[in-house]
Amino acid sequence: MNIKPPVPEETSQQQNVPIYLPPVLFNGVYVIGDFPYDGRTSLPFANAHYGTLKGLCRTAKLNFDECVQTNLVPFFPANAFISVEQQAYVTQSLEQIVETFKTHPPKAFIFLGRQTLRHFKRGADGVDSERGAPFLWQGIPSIATFHPRELYSQFDYYAVVESDFGKAARYAINGWTEEKLEITYAPTFPECVRFLQMLIERRPYISTDWESVDSILGKYSLATCIGFGINGKKAFVIPFVREGGKHYFSLEEEIVIWRLVAKALESCPQLGHNICQYDHWFAAYHCKILMHAVDDTMFAFWEIYTELEKSLSFCASIHLDVSYWKNELKLARSGKVPRDREFIYNGRDNCVTIQVAQSTGKEIKELPPAVRAHYKFNIRCSRIFQYMSLRGCVVDRDKLRDRVSKLTLETASEAKLLEEQAGRKIKVTSPKQMKEWLYRDLRLPVRYKPVKQDDGSIEEKETADFLALAYTAREYPDLPALMTAALLRKKIKRLSSLNAIRLGPNGECYWNFNLIGTETGRASGYKPYCGLGVQPQNVDRRDRDLFTAGYGMVWGKCDLEGADAWTVAGQLSLLGDDTMLKDLLSGLKPAQILSLATIVGEEVIGWSQEKLKPLLKLHKPFLKTKEGKQIYDTDKSVSHGTNYMMTAPTMHITIFQKSKAELFVPIKQCEKKRLLYLKRYPGLEKLYAHIPTLINSHGYIDCPSGMRRVFFGRADNHRTRVGLSLIPQNNTAYATNRALHNLYFDDYNRRDKTTSLIIQPMNQVHDECDLAFHENEIERVREIFTKATDFDSEVWGTHFKIPFDPNYGPNWGECETGIYGDE
DNA sequence: TTAGGGACGTA
DNA sequence: CGTACGTCCCTAAT
Numbered sequence: 001m002n003i004k005p006p007v008p009e010e011t012s013q014q015q016n017v018p019i020y021l022p023p024v025l026f027n028g029v030y031v032i033g034d035f036p037y038d039g040r041t042s043l044p045f046a047n048a049h050y051g052t053l054k055g056l057c058r059t060a061k062l063n064f065d066e067c068v069q070t071n072l073v074p075f076f077p078a079n080a081f082i083s084v085e086q087q088a089y090v091t092q093s094l095e096q097i098v099e100t101f102k103t104h105p106p107k108a109f110i111f112l113g114r115q116t117l118r119h120f121k122r123g124a125d126g127v128d129s130e131r132g133a134p135f136l137w138q139g140i141p142s143i144a145t146f147h148p149r150e151l152y153s154q155f156d157y158y159a160v161v162e163s164d165f166g167k168a169a170r171y172a173i174n175g176w177t178e179e180k181l182e183i184t185y186a187p188t189f190p191e192c193v194r195f196l197q198m199l200i201e202r203r204p205y206i207s208t209d210w211e212s213v214d215s216i217l218g219k220y221s222l223a224t225c226i227g228f229g230i231n232g233k234k235a236f237v238i239p240f241v242r243e244g245g246k247h248y249f250s251l252e253e254e255i256v257i258w259r260l261v262a263k264a265l266e267s268c269p270q271l272g273h274n275i276c277q278y279d280h281w282f283a284a285y286h287c288k289i290l291m292h293a294v295d296d297t298m299f300a301f302w303e304i305y306t307e308l309e310k311s312l313s314f315c316a317s318i319h320l321d322v323s324y325w326k327n328e329l330k331l332a333r334s335g336k337v338p339r340d341r342e343f344i345y346n347g348r349d350n351c352v353t354i355q356v357a358q359s360t361g362k363e364i365k366e367l368p369p370a371v372r373a374h375y376k377f378n379i380r381c382s383r384i385f386q387y388m389s390l391r392g393c394v395v396d397r398d399k400l401r402d403r404v405s406k407l408t409l410e411t412a413s414e415a416k417l418l419e420e421q422a423g424r425k426i427k428v429t430s431p432k433q434m435k436e437w438l439y440r441d442l443r444l445p446v447r448y449k450p451v452k453q454d455d456g457s458i459e460e461k462e463t464a465d466f467l468a469l470a471y472t473a474r475e476y477p478d479l480p481a482l483m484t485a486a487l488l489r490k491k492i493k494r495l496s497s498l499n500a501i502r503l504g505p506n507g508e509c510y511w512n513f514n515l516i517g518t519e520t521g522r523a524s525g526y527k528p529y530c531g532l533g534v535q536p537q538n539v540d541r542r543d544r545d546l547f548t549a550g551y552g553m554v555w556g557k558c559d560l561e562g563a564d565a566w567t568v569a570g571q572l573s574l575l576g577d578d579t580m581l582k583d584l585l586s587g588l589k590p591a592q593i594l595s596l597a598t599i600v601g602e603e604v605i606g607w608s609q610e611k612l613k614p615l616l617k618l619h620k621p622f623l624k625t626k627e628g629k630q631i632y633d634t635d636k637s638v639s640h641g642t643n644y645m646m647t648a649p650t651m652h653i654t655i656f657q658k659s660k661a662e663l664f665v666p667i668k669q670c671e672k673k674r675l676l677y678l679k680r681y682p683g684l685e686k687l688y689a690h691i692p693t694l695i696n697s698h699g700y701i702d703c704p705s706g707m708r709r710v711f712f713g714r715a716d717n718h719r720t721r722v723g724l725s726l727i728p729q730n731n732t733a734y735a736t737n738r739a740l741h742n743l744y745f746d747d748y749n750r751r752d753k754t755t756s757l758i759i760q761p762m763n764q765v766h767d768e769c770d771l772a773f774h775e776n777e778i779e780r781v782r783e784i785f786t787k788a789t790d791f792d793s794e795v796w797g798t799h800f801k802i803p804f805d806p807n808y809g810p811n812w813g814e815c816e817t818g819i820y821g822d823e
Numbered sequence: 824t825t826a827g828g829g830a831c832g833t834a
Numbered sequence: 835c836g837t838a839c840g841t842c843c844c845t846a847a848t
Contacts, residue, residue, distance in 0.1 A: 432829095437836075461825060461828095494831090517840095520838060520839095524839060527840085535841065540832060644836040660838090718835085721835090721836055765834065826847085826848100827845090829842105830842090830844105
């Protein structure tokens with residue numbers, strides 16, 4: 001059921017004081033909101049809102065009681081929305097604010113809330129985009145930010161709003177004026193030549209930025225300009241288009257310019273925002289230019305605050321005092337402002353990037369040296385990911401066609417079967433139709449699932465997902481249609497993923513990555529910008545056999561073995577429990593020990609490694625039987641889940657779900673196993689307690705890679721789980737990237753120590769490296785791989801070496817030959 | 824035509 | 835109340 005919070009009644013204006021004037025001292029700051037807390041308050045800001053603002057002001061060294069306080073509307077409007085009819089109140093309020101200037105001359109304004117900014121800044125993009133960017137209202141410096149009401153549901157922004165208040169306090173004392181930038185955006189041909197030749201000769205450290213548009217002719221992009229930032233105030237932009245889409249230069253001129261641009265981009269060390277990924281890819285893919293990108297403000301900003309937004313305007317809103325400029329590009333392209341405003345915009349981007357770099361650089365220097373080391377490491381790693389993006393792989397088109405037709409036939413016949421079993425047609429891909437069929441037509445008991453809301457709360461929602469169907473099918477064995485529908489929908493999803501694959505003429509398949517795409521330090525994968533390829537990290541296992549290395553090479557699939565478990569073992573060691581580490585060092589996987597306890601008896605859970613080793617050898621063949629495999633799968637889920645504080649009911653659910661409803665392990669049994677696991681590794685419960693202590697004492701966790709995760713969310717139970725998964729995820733990603741790093745940068749993997757790679761990286765899937773090499777070079781590959789993976793990991797003072805399990809074969813899905821030979 | 828959600832794939 | 839992601843389809847709003 002959907003229970004909405006009671007909406008306070010709309011009240012008359014007279015009940016509220018529309019404006020609060022500080023009785024004695026006035027600090028020059030006006031705090032202006034949209035409307036008051038509720039209908040009963042007699043002050044512009046009351047109760048929790050007052051408390052939050054008081055705190056925000058205190059951090060900014062302001063006394064909230066010394067601020068002028070008011071709202072646009074003096075009462076709580078219906079539906080918490082200021083309607084057009086209420087515009088009169090807003091006008092009145094604005095007049096009153098200006099009137100107050102006489103007694104209380106303003107030095108800075110703070111505007112609070114999503115409904116407020118547009119009344120003070122014409123054509124504003126909204127607080128989500130423009131918060132933290134200073135502007136003038138009535139000639140006075142102003143900052144828009146979120147309202148305490150909005151902070152309540154988006155608590156992550158608290159620190160950001162704090163920063164905004166800090167800015168306003170600063171402007172109230174020092175004032176604010178926009179820094180003038182010196183941007184050359186309409187250069188002549190000789191000016192361009194002279195500028196580019198200067199870059200080529202002196203090779204200065206500059207910022208660069210492309211602007212591009214998608215071509216209407218197909219899936220490729222065209223550069224509209226390229227800009228060069230000389231310093232934080234000066235930029236030079238070379239435009240390629242004029243009003244109406246015509247070329248800016250003549251063909252002959254443009255050819256000269258492009259040659260010089262290529263040379264400059266390949267020689268000058270460059271800085272940019274996401275330059276190491278987007279610009280570098282754009283230049284390489286479309287222009288065959290390999291940019292010499294050495295610093296990236298997006299990487300640097302992420303290194304300081306992994307949880308925050310990464311856009312340049314957001315970085316600027318935190319670090320700088322520049323006004324909002326991101327709407328300029330849209331305006332220039334839609335024709336609302338002259339076309340060349342796009343080039344000014346680009347020049348501004350370049351200057352701001354340099355300013356952000358200076359500011360983030362300073363901030364990183366104040367952090368432990370490991371943070372900067374990780375930044376540098378990631379900058380280097382970005383080249384590998386760019387290499388993998390450009391290399392891609394080759395999909396076996398014939399096999400793909402066969403797979404698609406096979407699945408098409410299967411889905412058609414299963415759909416027919418479903419129609420017979422259900423006695424009607426059901427579109428399984430429509431959640432709406434599915435729910436209607438289950439809960440209205442068949443009147444089956446409605447199933448719910450918890451869905452996370454934006455504010456972090458959880459709402460139970462009606463669902464017809466696989467789990468709901470599978471549980472219902474268990475309860476109603478006379479309704480075979482349920483399981484048919486559930487499996488059919490999965491198959492259709494798989495088929496449509498395959499149908500969505502677009503490839504190059506010879507099956508070329510590409511992918512893109514964002515090395516800093518997550519809050520934990522993992523990379524995220526995307527379908528490529530060029531459209532030809534797939535998201536590399538969520539390809540269905542059963543279809544991985546379609547992907548080949550191409551060019552006569554074999555596919556090498558190299559997994560880290562139990563990387564998460566090794567990391568958890570390191571954490572437990574510091575907390576005085578080294579059992580997991582000893583188990584792993586003896587070749588005993590925690591899940592295997594749980595299985596032995598199931599097979600032999602609970603008492604073995606306390607046994608030493610020496611006693612368990614022969615026992616495992618004895619029972620290993622059984623664990624490979626169907627019955628044994630079910631036990632082992634269960635124990636893998638329990639051990640993995642318990643590491644991350646999962647509860648027994650969820651383990652039961654995931655086991656049921658993962659096995660496609662074939663493995664139903666009662667909750668009680670999961671709980672028994674969970675407790676058994678905790679009995680062997682008592683340090684885990686210490687870890688559950690230690691993680692929140694760690695976060696609460698500093699507000700952050702430093703990871704093995706050097707990455708620092710600052711926590712902005714509420715200090716709730718959820719945070720503990722986030723913290724528990726953080727270090728294993730981070731360390732696994734780090735180890736995988738280190739292997740790729742060694743392969744890419746060390747001489748032993750280069751022919752003649754120059755350009756050509758012997759083992760070519762193709763893909764990374766969190767704890768898996770995918771590599772291409774020639775099978776006839778397997779001995780050399782073995783040597784190289786041994787060297788590349790020979791490094792120590794360190795977690796909380798414990799050192800260990802995570803083993804790799806390297807295999808190869810004709811394609812991604814069939815890597816069954818050990819690189820070191822079998823066994 | 825586009826955004827948001829539901830469902831489902833990966834680690 | 836494991837965590838971290840991206841993509842496909844459908845639906846409702848524009």
